[in-house]
Amino acid sequence: MGAEQLTPETAQENDDDARAAAELAARTSYGRLIALLAGGTGDVLLAEDALAEAFEQALRRWPVDGVPASPEGWLLTVARNRQRDEWKSARHRLSATLEGIEVRAMDTVDGSGFPDRRLALLLTCAHPAIAEDVRTPLMLQTVLGFDAAQIGAAFAVPAATMAQRLVRAKRRIRDARIPFELPGPEALAGRLPAVLEAVYGCLAIPRGEEAGLPAAAPVEARPMLAEGLFLAEVIAASLEAEAEAWSLAALAAFLLSRPSGGPYVPLDEQDTGTWNVQLVLRGEEYLRRASALTAGAGVGTNPGAGPGRFQIEAAIQAVHADRARTGRTEWTALSTLYTALNRVAPTLGSLVAEAVVLRRADGPLAALRRLDRLAQAHPAECERFQPYFVARADALQAAGNREAAVECLERALALTREPKLVEHLRERLSSWAG
Amino acid sequence: MRYTLMLHYQEMSPEELGPEVLEQGQEAMRSYAATLQQAGVLLGAEVLQPSYASTTVTSRDGKLRIQDGPFADTKEQLGGYFVLDVPDLDAAIHWAGQAPAAQWGSVEVRPGATHTVDGAWVPNS
Numbered sequence: 337m338g339a340e341q342l343t344p345e346t347a348q349e350n351d352d353d354a355r356a357a358a359e360l361a362a363r364t365s366y367g368r369l370i371a372l373l374a375g376g377t378g379d380v381l382l383a384e385d386a387l388a389e390a391f392e393q394a395l396r397r398w399p400v401d402g403v404p405a406s407p408e409g410w411l412l413t414v415a416r417n418r419q420r421d422e423w424k425s426a427r428h429r430l431s432a433t434l435e436g437i438e439v440r441a442m443d444t445v446d447g448s449g450f451p452d453r454r455l456a457l458l459l460t461c462a463h464p465a466i467a468e469d470v471r472t473p474l475m476l477q478t479v480l481g482f483d484a485a486q487i488g489a490a491f492a493v494p495a496a497t498m499a500q501r502l503v504r505a506k507r508r509i510r511d512a513r514i515p516f517e518l519p520g521p522e523a524l525a526g527r528l529p530a531v532l533e534a535v536y537g538c539l540a541i542p543r544g545e546e547a548g549l550p551a552a553a554p555v556e557a558r559p560m561l562a563e564g565l566f567l568a569e570v571i572a573a574s575l576e577a578e579a580e581a582w583s584l585a586a587l588a589a590f591l592l593s594r595p596s597g598g599p600y601v602p603l604d605e606q607d608t609g610t611w612n613v614q615l616v617l618r619g620e621e622y623l624r625r626a627s628a629l630t631a632g633a634g635v636g637t638n639p640g641a642g643p644g645r646f647q648i649e650a651a652i653q654a655v656h657a658d659r660a661r662t663g664r665t666e667w668t669a670l671s672t673l674y675t676a677l678n679r680v681a682p683t684l685g686s687l688v689a690e691a692v693v694l695r696r697a698d699g700p701l702a703a704l705r706r707l708d709r710l711a712q713a714h715p716a717e718c719e720r721f722q723p724y725f726v727a728r729a730d731a732l733q734a735a736g737n738r739e740a741a742v743e744c745l746e747r748a749l750a751l752t753r754e755p756k757l758v759e760h761l762r763e764r765l766s767s768w769a770g
Numbered sequence: 771m772r773y774t775l776m777l778h779y780q781e782m783s784p785e786e787l788g789p790e791v792l793e794q795g796q797e798a799m800r801s802y803a804a805t806l807q808q809a810g811v812l813l814g815a816e817v818l819q820p821s822y823a824s825t826t827v828t829s830r831d832g833k834l835r836i837q838d839g840p841f842a843d844t845k846e847q848l849g850g851y852f853v854l855d856v857p858d859l860d861a862a863i864h865w866a867g868q869a870p871a872a873q874w875g876s877v878e879v880r881p882g883a884t885h886t887v888d889g890a891w892v893p894n895s
Contacts, residue, residue, distance in 0.1 A: 378858075463859075464836035464837075464863075465825040465836055465837075465838055465859060465863070466838055467838040467839070468838075504822055507822065507823070508822060508823055508838070511819050511822075511823040511881060512819075512823040512824070512825060512859045512879075512881050513857075513858045513859050513881065514858070514859045514860075515857075515858040515859065515860050517860075519860075
């Protein structure tokens with residue numbers, strides 16, 4: 337650049353270019369950079385501070401010096417220098433060595449040659465010594481760069497509380513020295529379910545409205561579904577032969593393919609034209625990979641175990657997705673899949689869902705018998721479980737017992753918080769009553 | 771006859787204590803360790819990190835369970851301790867899981883903060 341004078345316009349353009357490059361690097365490489373920076377030292381807090389400073393410097397320097405050939409390499413170098421300064425300072429001299437940083441610095445050849453340590457970072461986030469309720473938030477922050485306020489909003493937890501939980505967990509990782517390493521196959525088999533479970537947590541975050549927030553709360557309809565897909569893809573691609581990881585990615589893709597916003601429409605009544613075809617195809621591709629792995633058996637951390645919970649859940653979504661092609665829902669196939677799911681991983685939700693499918697496959701009396709049995713086995717839980725009353729109301733209505741159906745749906749309504757769902761159930765109620 | 775002195779006190783951060791109180795406390799511990807050393811009665815001592823860094827391991831029901839946080843069950847009391855030097859928490863958990871006490875109780879794994887070598891305090895590394 338030298339003595340060359342910049343006109344205000346080019347300065348502004350450079351500024352915009354620099355900002356865009358920094359934002360792109362932040363979006364695509366944040367988790368990779370944190371994984372590399374924290375991997376050597378075990379200190380996520382320091383890694384985050386160092387990377388934040390590197391981004392700040394980038395926004396100051398890139399407009400003047402131009403965007404470097406490898407923005408990520410530049411950020412990594414600056415962040416590492418920052419880390420090294422911190423470690424050399426008196427604060428750390430007493431308690432640590434520089435070993436970690438020096439060894440890992442050898443990894444960096446250039447920006448494109450990054451080793452991807454995100455899986456190790458995810459394993460650390462879901463380490464058994466980290467409290468379960470903070471694992472998913474920790475993943476969202478360290479791998480995707482969300483701040484505590486955004487994560488807090490998604491989990492219906494005040495920002496300050498979430499920030500405190502996250503800092504505590506990161507201090508634990510550093511101070512108790514939870515390792516950033518890929519364990520051997522045997523240990524990995526034991527550790528992977530917790531990682532997948534935490535990613536599944538992104539898919540299962542209730543909408544803000546369901547969580548009892550005011551309808552106007554600034555929460556997207558399904559706050560972390562896309563992020564769950566991204567994390568599942570990172571894990572699946574890192575391990576390649578892990579059927580449950582591909583299945584989780586498939587499940588996330590199917591769920592994400594359906595529209596959010598607008599009035600509530602039950603899945604089997606949705607206009608298939610509103611589904612995102614690309615995401616459906618992606619889900620189908622991932623599920624195929626998972627099925628090939630379980631059919632081949634003998635690979636992955638759980639060989640010969642047959643389809644796992646996520647594979648069955650993804651298969652259920654694939655059957656629903658198939659309606660876009662065939663025009664009809666294969667209830668018998670769904671019934672088989674729910675039976676399998678409830679053998680592997682029964683929850684009250686999946687047991688009620690099986691009864692709902694049974695109504696379509698075998699008729700309302702079969703569904704009612706199943707629901708009766710459920711209520712006997714879990715009386716207190718069913719009493720509070722909104723889907724149980726909806727399923728029962730629908731089965732009673734289909735069996736011709738309108739009076740009992742209306743009464744049951746009213747109980748369901750009393751348990752429903754989400755305004756869109758309330759509206760949907762009210763409509764159903766008035767169509768039955770009228 | 772060996773005795774283990776277990777120290778119980780309120781956890782406070784250096785910021786909460788303030789530099790003066792912290793310095794006084796450290797000086798008192800320095801002199802206490804030196805006195806024990808001089809008397810020839812000190813085998814080893816350790817000041818632990820705060821309980822937020824603790825992990826509890828048990829295999830009472832045959833399955834190894836690892837839990838975030840310190841052990842808190844009033845019926846069970848501290849019965850002994852081992853001091854290990856291992857690279858990271860996974861290694862510490864590995865050994866904790868093999869401790870006989872993990873089968874009839876729980877083993878709390880707490881990283882050390884500082885301990886004595888020949889009567890002088892050195893930080894955990």
